[in-house]
Amino acid sequence: MNRAPRVAAVHDLSGLGRCSLAVALPVLSVMGAQCCPLPTAVLSAHTAFPFPELSAFHDLTPVMEQTMVHWQALHADFDAIYSGFLGSSAQIHLLGELIRTFRGPDTLLLIDPVMGDHGRIYRTYTPEMCRQLGALAAEADVITPNLTEAALLLDEPYRAVPTRQAGVDQWLRRLSLDGARSVVITGVSFTPGTVGAGCFDRRTGKVHFAMSAREEGAFSGTGDLFASVLLGGLLRDETLADATARAVDFVQKAISRTLAAGTPILDGVQFEGLLRELL
Secondary structure, X not given: OOOOOEEEEEOOEEEEOOOOHHHHHHHHHHOOOEEEEOOOEEEEEOOOOOOHHHOOEEEOHHHHHHHHHHHHHXXXXXXXXXXXXOOOHHHHHHHHXXXXXXXXXXXXXXXXXXXXXXXXXXXXXXXXXXXXXXXHHOOOOEEOOEHHHHHHHHOOOXXXXXXXXXXXXXXXXXXXXXXXXXXXXXXXXXXOOEEEEEEEEOOOOXXXXXXXXXXXXXXXXXXXXXXXXXXXXXXXXXXXXXXHHHHHHXXXXXXXXXXXXXXXXXXXXXXXXXXXXXX
């Protein structure tokens, strides 16, 4: 009997706020994949919530190490390895160990190089961590940076972020490392009122863009939602262009649904009622 595609998902878990594993688990599950969490940390709420001095944060680096030992003893194998936010240089190193140990010839490696947004590096990241993650991402089959992360990976200032299609096309090809990996850049926009993603497919050497209506508001976790839907599509053998279009459309619908409901932005987007669209 054929089993569902198995994904090793290296993400944190936040109690409040829809992001990371709280997004990846339901999305990948409904799209027919078995999501095997390798949690990097447990948080009471994602870091945009107020009262950070009261927040709970438990670093799970030792648990990650022991989990990998157990998985190896169990001869675990994975159809995909999918990483998101990493909290330290040690965890970047562990992701490298995971890749070297469990990546088979047909294992899809998707690295979401979560380092910053809106032109700023996250406060928990250092320039050295950005360099380490960039080096590790060179091994990926697919990377999904936002514009800030794309600039960091290319060692470009944020002010150099392209606003025309030809410029994003050039960045996509540069990030592909001469066609060695596929690239999806999120948050691209060329006209007022629209936003989406551009992708370079290493299999075809072609660039495609998928755009949707821009919704008001900045929600945490939409990058995780995008990458999870994208990976689910790729594991169904969708083309990169089709999986990108699906992810752009799903995120837009989730944001629109959330704005109509009027729930707090910090709670993240209400994607749960839309999961049936991913079946």
